Amino acid sequence: MAYTPQLKELMKKVEETRASRVGEEYPRMSPEERREVLQKFHPDYIEDGFREIKVGIDKGIRMTNEMADVFESYSRLRGVEIDFKAEPDYDVDVLIIGGGGAGASAALKAHEAGANVLLTTKLRFGDANTMMAQGGIQAADKENDTPAIHYLDVVGGGRLENIPELARALVMDAPLVIKWLEDLGTMFDKNEGGTMITSHGGGTSRKRMHAARDYTGAEIMRTLRDEVYNKGINVVEFSPAVEILLDQQGRAGGAVLYNLETEQYLMARAKTVIIATGGSGRLHYRGFPTSNHYGATADGLIIGYRAGAKTIYTDSIQYHPTGGAFPPQLLGLLVTEKTRGLGAQPLNINGEQFVYHLETRDVESSAIIRECEERSLGVPLPTGITAVWLDSPLIEKIHGEGTIERQLPAMLRQFQRFDVDIRKVPMLIYPTLHYQNGGLLIDDQAHTSVENLYVAGEAAGGIHGTNRLMGNSLLDILVFGRRAGMGAAAKSKEISAPEGLNLDHVASYHRELEEAEAADDRVGPILLPHYTHR
Amino acid sequence: MSETVKDTIKMVDIYIMGKRYTVPETLTIMDAMEYAGYQLKRGCGCRAGFCGACATVYRIAGDYELKVGLACQTKVEEGMYLAQIPFFPARKATYELEEIRPSVAHFAQLYPEVFRCLGCNSCTKVCPQDIDVMQYIAYLQRGDFARAADISFDCLMCGLCVSRCPVNIVHYNAALVARRLYSRYIAKPDAFLAERAKAIEACELDAEIDELVKADKEKLQELYNNREIEK
Numbered sequence A: 001m002a003y004t005p006q007l008k009e010l011m012k013k014v015e016e017t018r019a020s021r022v023g024e025e026y027p028r029m030s031p032e033e034r035r036e037v038l039q040k041f042h043p044d045y046i047e048d049g050f051r052e053i054k055v056g057i058d059k060g061i062r063m064t065n066e067m068a069d070v071f072e073s074y075s076r077l078r079g080v081e082i083d084f085k086a087e088p089d090y091d092v093d094v095l096i097i098g099g100g101g102a103g104a105s106a107a108l109k110a111h112e113a114g115a116n117v118l119l120t121t122k123l124r125f126g127d128a129n130t131m132m133a134q135g136g137i138q139a140a141d142k143e144n145d146t147p148a149i150h151y152l153d154v155v156g157g158g159r160l161e162n163i164p165e166l167a168r169a170l171v172m173d174a175p176l177v178i179k180w181l182e183d184l185g186t187m188f189d190k191n192e193g194g195t196m197i198t199s200h201g202g203g204t205s206r207k208r209m210h211a212a213r214d215y216t217g218a219e220i221m222r223t224l225r226d227e228v229y230n231k232g233i234n235v236v237e238f239s240p241a242v243e244i245l246l247d248q249q250g251r252a253g254g255a256v257l258y259n260l261e262t263e264q265y266l267m268a269r270a271k272t273v274i275i276a277t278g279g280s281g282r283l284h285y286r287g288f289p290t291s292n293h294y295g296a297t298a299d300g301l302i303i304g305y306r307a308g309a310k311t312i313y314t315d316s317i318q319y320h321p322t323g324g325a326f327p328p329q330l331l332g333l334l335v336t337e338k339t340r341g342l343g344a345q346p347l348n349i350n351g352e353q354f355v356y357h358l359e360t361r362d363v364e365s366s367a368i369i370r371e372c373e374e375r376s377l378g379v380p381l382p383t384g385i386t387a388v389w390l391d392s393p394l395i396e397k398i399h400g401e402g403t404i405e406r407q408l409p410a411m412l413r414q415f416q417r418f419d420v421d422i423r424k425v426p427m428l429i430y431p432t433l434h435y436q437n438g439g440l441l442i443d444d445q446a447h448t449s450v451e452n453l454y455v456a457g458e459a460a461g462g463i464h465g466t467n468r469l470m471g472n473s474l475l476d477i478l479v480f481g482r483r484a485g486m487g488a489a490a491k492s493k494e495i496s497a498p499e500g501l502n503l504d505h506v507a508s509y510h511r512e513l514e515e516a517e518a519a520d521d522r523v524g525p526i527l528l529p530h531y532t533h534r
Numbered sequence B: 001m002s003e004t005v006k007d008t009i010k011m012v013d014i015y016i017m018g019k020r021y022t023v024p025e026t027l028t029i030m031d032a033m034e035y036a037g038y039q040l041k042r043g044c045g046c047r048a049g050f051c052g053a054c055a056t057v058y059r060i061a062g063d064y065e066l067k068v069g070l071a072c073q074t075k076v077e078e079g080m081y082l083a084q085i086p087f088f089p090a091r092k093a094t095y096e097l098e099e100i101r102p103s104v105a106h107f108a109q110l111y112p113e114v115f116r117c118l119g120c121n122s123c124t125k126v127c128p129q130d131i132d133v134m135q136y137i138a139y140l141q142r143g144d145f146a147r148a149a150d151i152s153f154d155c156l157m158c159g160l161c162v163s164r165c166p167v168n169i170v171h172y173n174a175a176l177v178a179r180r181l182y183s184r185y186i187a188k189p190d191a192f193l194a195e196r197a198k199a200i201e202a203c204e205l206d207a208e209i210d211e212l213v214k215a216d217k218e219k220l221q222e223l224y225n226n227r228e229i230e231k
Helices: A005-020 A029-039 A065-071 A101-112 A147-158 A164-183 A216-230 A300-307 A361-372 A395-399 A403-407 A411-415 A474-496 A504-516 B002-009 B029-036 B104-110 B111-114 B122-124 B133-142 B145-152 B160-164 B171-186 B191-202 B206-214 B217-225
Strands: A050-052 A061-065 A088-099 A119-120 A234-236 A241-246 A250-259 A263-276 A317-326 A386-390 A425-438 A439-441 A453-455 B011-016 B017-026 B056-062 B067-070 B078-082
Touching: A005 A395, A029 A361, A050 A065, A050 A411, A061 A065, A065 A300, A088 A234, A088 A250, A088 A474, A101 A119, A101 A216, A101 A263, A101 B067, A147 A164, A147 B011, A147 B206, A147 B217, A164 A425, A216 A474, A216 B171, A234 B002, A241 A263, A241 A300, A241 A504, A263 A300, A263 A425, A263 A474, A300 A439, A300 A453, A300 A504, A317 A361, A317 A386, A317 B017, A361 A386, A361 A425, A403 A411, A425 A439, A504 B017, B002 B160, B011 B029, B029 B122, B067 B122, B104 B111, B104 B133, B111 B133, B122 B160, B133 B171, B145 B171, B160 B171
Parallel strands: A088 A119, A088 A263, A119 A234, A263 A453, B011 B078
Antiparallel strands: A050 A061, A241 A250, A250 A263, A317 A425, A386 A425, B011 B017, B056 B067, B056 B078
């Protein structure tokens, strides 16, 4: 469905103002203005979307209703007989749950340290949000930049709510991660002399965004996956973990896996366990569309929580300012921040810019919601929703013809498939549910409050405070994936295989649920979203 | 989707693995399968055209030609007969990147079948990313890893090329080796990056960062608000 005649008519306003907007610098918001727009329009501040959960180690903590539904749920193993005396189906040093960038980097580092590793994942190895990250990965590896300057951007963007040690690990490991990827043969954008080509992202004070065209995450993921296979690491696909196993002392010692095809439960015993299951966008908080992968259903959060792992910032969700709004096939699809990084401006129905194009994601999203709701200056779409323009043709005006094809090939192709040429016409966008800022609480070695249980990637929380910057998630999954892999491998050498594995913690969680009458008949993790018969 | 749209939208008949379903014409193949009642396990990944999980083969009623597309990126059409390719048992050569170099000899040991290409161009015709697959196979035969890396870059590894190749070339895995060889050995390393990594490992940058880690929120806010921003 290309643009309708009505939309084409409205588009003329954008074309009329375009020439005057080239080189025009819209003012950034003051700290006071930022605070105001967040409090009035950011979904995190809208009270009726949240509730306090009634069970578990962090009882009383606030989270979105949709996430609370998953936390207040019965195990998939309720009523299932597990024979703990039988030989486990898998018996390894390090069990990694999740096959995205965090899981893959953990696997490589644990293997390198000499551990026997099993990586198990719900869908295919590499089916993860990592694969979809387009814009880039941050690291302070230029002469005018340092990890300390990067740190200030991270904590300032994170509303100063980041755990300092985690933010420190993030920025200090960043150049090491880029070097590691370079040595592994990752195809970064470079100039002839080998220097990485870097650019700005929302909230960066230096140009430190490294990219591989606009397939940055895909390029990193396919390189890491290739290397995992090269090293002969055991990978089991279509087998999500549905519960963590604990020993009699309450230490993690494996997981129960579920073969999605045969519908059998399998026991994996491990000396140490890493949860790397990613985020939860497919829970569709507040009914928002999502840019997330099909498998992003908070699996690791709930099984880690039942095992006793503490959480942080479960009420902080990132809405990416530029989700696709039209054509309808692209609803929720991420329009990479690189599009704004290259100069595309958000515009209202009159073709006027209403917010600086590179505010942090939370502020930019809130400003777009304000423009559509309070000011009623959004563009009405035939699908019944409103949106704003993102003036992509401006990119070619600023940087010259051919820039979009060179720098945004994925975006160009995705819109072209539905008859929209973003070199010639502006995009229609609205915020999309993008990232879970919080998660399970870790220390700077990626270890949780449960002994021998580690978490890396989007399932972990605290690194980004309550707002993550572009390019720090690809970084985070690799920094903490590597740390978790090294830590879990080292620990596995010090201890013997766990004995007396059990699911007593699940039984007691069930008792709490019943006492609080909290779960109805909900079962979690849900594993797959339900989109049938809508 | 809002009611107003539903009322005005045209419906089409499609055939999923031979069974007929009536679905709105605005849907992608993937959405249409879900609309029809499938809960997808295989053949569904990122839903945004990046992961290659949903390679689909289809034919339109009355037409002899077999077409392909990504289920999440292709709209349904009237009379579409479709089936997904959830898994393809393709071979992947294992190797140590540090022990090979961008040479035809090394490459030929990993993927000898690349040199059996018949030039039928089936791979290029089938590629949902419009990559000139046969051309990069030709570059690989010549040992031109830089060009092969460049033009294969947008590959999603969906496997459709492999499914059509008469001599069983595994194009996407061969291209991946080319990109890694190019990036490791032909593109120059970033000199300052190596220097910076060494400095971090030698703890030379610890003092500066530790001062910020210890700073209180007030101080950090002030530093943040007044930080210099590169143009």
